[in-house]
Amino acid sequence: MVEKTRRQAIEDAASALFHAHGYSGTSVRDIARAVDIQGASLYAHVTSKQDVLWSIVERTAARFEAAADAIEAADPGAATFGRGVYLIALVRAHVGVVTDDIERASVFVHEWRALEGHRREEIARRRDAYEDRFRTVIADGVRAGAFHAVDPVATAAYVLTALNGLVSWYKPDGRLSARVIADTYADLSLRAAQAPRMPA
Amino acid sequence: MVEKTRRQAIEDAASALFHAHGYSGTSVRDIARAVDIQGASLYAHVTSKQDVLWSIVERTAARFEAAADAIEAADPGAATFGRGVYLIALVRAHVGVVTDDIERASVFVHEWRALEGHRREEIARRRDAYEDRFRTVIADGVRAGAFHAVDPVATAAYVLTALNGLVSWYKPDGRLSARVIADTYADLSLRAAQAPRMPA
């Protein structure tokens, strides 16, 4: 299956363009040019520009959710047992999804606001639920004494925005591999949350 | 001086709109409507839409730079002496500029890419120089043994993107005050960078 459907090629091109210029900075003719057809011909494959954005954002949201779900599936005890382990797994999962396809991840992170109506609300809700996984593991860790007693909401926001910040600097062929970044980011996130081993 | 020049009102309105909808998602007529004049009348106060963006971005860049400069000015020893202290000061300065005017900070963080030509290049250069302050203090701390020996470039990116992430969730009248956030973020950043006091 080296074949790629036209629809897939269009979403690939749109992801790259939305990543580079934003949703409203990209015209349907720009997307069409990237796949070498006329602007109007796009509509044989796609029902609207909004629809292309929705496809990209929704599928990427699902990938983030699936990656996080897989952690609990792999080790049902981790969520309630070792908070450090669970937080590390969440961070690695998130970094993995981002580095696996930055363009789509970038569109998910920055362009979901361009969605209209109930679709925007749905993504807002799902983003909040996803962020809540971070808030919960941190709050649990604080309660158990494993994590430093800072505000779990602020801590989760700090960590998650740091991870999302990857979309603005990660380059697949850069000096730092996805693997190294995952290691480093997991380390930094855990250290930020963790209680000191010895009181100062 | 309760008076506000029309030009200032226009930049305020543009900042709010660029923050909410992005540069290319905002029309000059949108900006004009926000200050209750006709779209064309804007051009009595402004030479172009690009120019408004430039004013906002440039002035905000200068505020970030000035806040960081003020640290060294206040305590010339800090930069080379206590790395932890200096990193904390950098973080607090950055958070202060962001919380002081999120709308402009948000435009600076996200919309500078919409600048064209040499202005875009200038901001790219100045952003890199600013980020280098973080890289340097972290690298110095690692060399001195005060900080954990993770990659200083990745660590600086992690911390700085976390701080910039504030623009996507901070609300001036929210539960967490600017003061509390500055405390928390300084704490998290230092902890992320610092060497453990006792080997595990």
Next chain:
DNA sequence: TGGCCGACCTAGCGAGCGTTAGTTAGGGAG
């Protein structure tokens, strides 16, 4: 009092926007 000037207006330019309509070329199935 007269002239100027800044702030605003209406009108409109040329370009580009997202999208629709109608058409055509080519290939597979009956």
Next chain:
DNA sequence: CTCCCTAACTAACGCTCGCTAGGTCGGCCA
């Protein structure tokens, strides 16, 4: 061979874009 489907095309619609031109009006200064 014919029929029809798919994937393109060209043309164009109505609208908005950033921006310019030219005019009106009121307040300040000589």
